[in-house]
Amino acid sequence: VIGINLLYLPASSLNSSHLLAATADVGVRLQQPLSGFYFDVSAGAYGGFDIDPDRKDSTRATGGLTGAAGAGYRWQKLELGVETRALVPDADLDRTSVIIFGRAALRFP
Numbered sequence: 001v002i003g004i005n006l007l008y009l010p011a012s013s014l015n016s017s018h019l020l021a022a023t024a025d026v027g028v029r030l031q032q033p034l035s036g037f038y039f040d041v042s043a044g045a046y047g048g049f050d051i052d053p054d055r056k057d058s059t060r061a062t063g064g065l066t067g068a069a070g071a072g073y074r075w076q077k078l079e080l081g082v083e084t085r086a087l088v089p090d091a092d093l094d095r096t097s098v099i100i101f102g103r104a105a106l107r108f109p
Helices: none
Strands: 002-009 018-030 036-051 059-074 078-089 097-106
Touching (some): 018 059
Antiparallel strands (some): 002 018, 018 036, 036 059, 059 078, 078 097
16 A cells, blocks of 8 residues: 555644644555455655744754554445554654544545
């Protein structure tokens, strides 16, 4: 599996910064037959911008590694599932963000 994702993490009451990033992943999907339950595992990298209006330099480039795992169900052309993705900025392991996505995809032949 090869994937490209665009991410936007808005500010919250706990964190005033925004993150805008693009990820590229290579992964493996375990599924047999081609419809039914599936499990995904992927790893990759991301690059983007960390925007925090409270900092002196409000916009900083950021990047790092990603890892993801997901599960779901696939019918012939439609799949629904859940994925969890970890962003590890600059390989600084004390500042890791974990995001949980809902996933829906429509396949075209």
